[in-house]
Amino acid sequence: MSGIYIHIPFCKKKCHYCDFYITLNKNNVGKLIEAIKFELILRKNFLNKNSIETIYFGGGTPSMISPNYIGNIIKEIKNNFSVNSNIEITIEANPDDISLDNLLKWKKYGINRISLGVQTLNDNLLNFINRSHDKKTAIASIKKISEHYDNFSIDLIYGIPGNRYDKLKNDIKEIIKFNPPHISAYNLTIEKKTVFYNWLKNNIIKKENEREIIKQFNLLKNILEKEEYIQYETSSFCKKGYESKHNSGYWKRKKYLGIGPSAHSFDGKYRSWNISDNNRYISALNKRIIPNTEEKLSKKMKINEIIMIGIRTKWGIDNKQLITQLKYDILKNQKNTIDKLINDKLIYINRTKIKATKKGSILLDYIAEKLLV
Ligand SMILES: C[S@@+](CC[C@H](N)C(=O)[O-])C[C@H]1O[C@@H](n2cnc3c(N)ncnc32)[C@H](O)[C@@H]1O
Numbered sequence: 063m064s065g066i067y068i069h070i071p072f073c074k075k076k077c078h079y080c081d082f083y084i085t086l087n088k089n090n091v092g093k094l095i096e097a098i099k100f101e102l103i104l105r106k107n108f109l110n111k112n113s114i115e116t117i118y119f120g121g122g123t124p125s126m127i128s129p130n131y132i133g134n135i136i137k138e139i140k141n142n143f144s145v146n147s148n149i150e151i152t153i154e155a156n157p158d159d160i161s162l163d164n165l166l167k168w169k170k171y172g173i174n175r176i177s178l179g180v181q182t183l184n185d186n187l188l189n190f191i192n193r194s195h196d197k198k199t200a201i202a203s204i205k206k207i208s209e210h211y212d213n214f215s216i217d218l219i220y221g222i223p224g225n226r227y228d229k230l231k232n233d234i235k236e237i238i239k240f241n242p243p244h245i246s247a248y249n250l251t252i253e254k255k256t257v258f259y260n261w262l263k264n265n266i267i268k269k270e271n272e273r274e275i276i277k278q279f280n281l282l283k284n285i286l287e288k289e290e291y292i293q294y295e296t297s298s299f300c301k302k303g304y305e306s307k308h309n310s311g312y313w314k315r316k317k318y319l320g321i322g323p324s325a326h327s328f329d330g331k332y333r334s335w336n337i338s339d340n341n342r343y344i345s346a347l348n349k350r351i352i353p354n355t356e357e358k359l360s361k362k363m364k365i366n367e368i369i370m371i372g373i374r375t376k377w378g379i380d381n382k383q384l385i386t387q388l389k390y391d392i393l394k395n396q397k398n399t400i401d402k403l404i405n406d407k408l409i410y411i412n413r414t415k416i417k418a419t420k421k422g423s424i425l426l427d428y429i430a431e432k433l434l435v
């Protein structure tokens with residue numbers, strides 16, 4: 063079982079925190095979609111004829127291009143790959159693109175899950191982070207989606223400078239009234255080459271302090287747990303049976319094919335990434351060349367990936383997987399470190415798995431750093 067990720071690199075505005083590859087120039091959307099279709103055909107054997115369990119349209123803002131383009135890409139995938147009958151097909155959407163027409167067209171083409179980028183319901187903050195929508199549009203779009211889709215997710219960001227515990231509490235309470243089956247809550251990261259990074263360097267903004275961030279994270283966790291959401295990964299909460307199959311595939315290290323500028327792929331041995339430049343991507347594909355760079359994973363890299371990803375999930379770091387796939391027994395090789403982390407009440411062992419405790423769940427980077435080889 064495998065997944066396909068399609069990167070649609072267009073947005074209306076660039077959010078001040080965002081470092082994904084996107085452009086505001088929509089002139090070559092048609093040419094880019096053609097190039098994406100060429101790439102799908104050229105790489106149809108990448109997943110070794112495994113059946114496709116998930117398709118994920120991410121970005122960028124895939125909701126802002128015509129739904130017909132999305133339909134064409136799904137058709138091309140079905141023509142070239144073997145597709146599972148209960149496939150999950152997700153589209154990332156921005157609130158200002160949620161019209162009834164779009165919702166119905168996406169559904170007609172096979173989309174059965176929507177991931178909506180709300181981030182916050184505070185109009186001042188939405189403005190501050192340079193979002194293209196306001197609170198009213200966000201609420202109206204959540205309502206509309208909930209009337210037409212059973213499976214959808216809301217993205218939130220906590221730790222935004224200027225946001226406060228009480229405001230975040232109101233946001234989350236307002237959102238859960240619509241009973242979203244999935245919520246992703248991300249801690250704001252300030253990456254190089256973003257407006258926020260520049261503002262931070264020039265003292266225009268200050269990073270939120272660690273204690274406030276932990277308070278906000280615990281608040282989200284507590285409210286969502288009371289509402290019967292399961293935290294299956296650090297940032298991901300869902301009602302029973304509504305895990306994102308696509309993202310779970312990444313965390314379980316299943317193979318996936320990433321199509322489009324800047325998209326990443328993984329075939330079990332190699333990780334590769336496409337060029338982050340629309341024009342160069344299109345001209346390479348017009349010559350039937352795949353413009354990517356690849357890196358073979360060493361045994362050490364694979365062990366470290368399993369540790370870093372595993373500790374973030376409810377499934378934990380699986381020693382059985384490490385032993386069978388990589389002949390590495392973490393429980394034996396790192397006995398002293400593990401005993402110390404258990405003593406500090408940061409991790410516990412459940413059969414063959416190492417999992418973070420509640421206390422450890424806010425110190426995941428620290429735990430991973432101790433366990434890396
Ligand atoms: C790939 S983005 C694109 C989704 C869509 N274009 C949008 O912005 O609504 C997916 C999600 O990642 C999160 N995200 C992106 N950059 C982030 C950052 N620097 N810190 C925390 N979360 C971030 C946001 O919640 C966003 O909705």
Ligand code: SF4
Pocket residue numbers: 072073074075076077080081082084121122123156179
């Ligand atoms: S809309 Fe999404 S992808 Fe586009 S700039 Fe904002 S966060 Fe990034």
